[in-house]
Amino acid sequence: MGFVNVKKQEVLVKLVYYGPGRGGKTTNLDYINNKFKERIKTDMVSIKTHGDRTLFFDFLPVDIGKIKGFDIKIQLYTVPGQVKYNATRKLVLKGVDGLVFVADSQVEMREKNISSFNQMKENLVSMNKDITKIPLVLQYNKIDLGEQGVPLLGFDTMEADLNSELKVPSFEASAVTGYNVVNTLKKAISLTMVSFKQELL
């Protein structure tokens, strides 16, 4: 839950990147970190294994400027995607204000995307959060692999698998090239800020 500090005139918002292991969550944050170096005053914090898999979370705070006189600080987190880390994912979800679900576009990842998405819903339910109320953006990542001949699920299939009920904004993206990484983030921030503005008014 975002914290509104009336004394410092700042709003802290927690945006969590969720999705299956190796889907590209950490790569999204790496790209954002490089792209907006000048707005990011602190180093990205990554708690990871030797093999570069996220073990607990990544953390990256981004200042996006002012709304209604309040400094808006977006705090980006990723969860560890590996199946065995669900207890840890729940800890990272605590107090979440907005979500980006990073799915992997490769055909062979279809089941993993769906089960990760379903578990995200279950985790939210267990925290008394309503998935239909929480700002959510879907990202279909690794779209660049299509050019290398890797079979991809395609936009329509991924929409049918993940977005047939919720109908939230979704983007094809490539976290390595940066394609739609910033658009995904902007959309997630704007959805979250809309709900913030409504709440503040």
Added chain:
Amino acid sequence: MYGVTQEQLDKIDELIVSDLIGVGVHSVIVVDVAGNVIAEHDNGTTNIEVHAFAALAAGNFAAVDAMAQLVGEQEFSLHFHKGEDESIHFSKINDDILLITVFGNDVSLGFLRLKTAEVIDKIKEMWQTTEY
């Protein structure tokens, strides 16, 4: 989203400065369980990345809490990390917020626990959030 009043924030700042920084604590952070910084102060000698620290502290606290439940405890009341020069002490103010202090060898753990317990009681008493 939620917040607390300016008066509460002023009072918390005052308590932290007089009762903790004033007795030799190097740095104090009040953080919620989501990792958001609610208040922070230091004595000018430390230079901690406060938002990163808060994210890690909240995660660490939550992880230790989850471990407590796995071994059949409600919670571990004391979370303390001892370093050569700096040590970190975590305590729960209520279910939503934590008090984290960083202090050196000149402050004894016993004294620190006494002081934090007093501050926690006072914050607990007045803590009242508003939903936005």
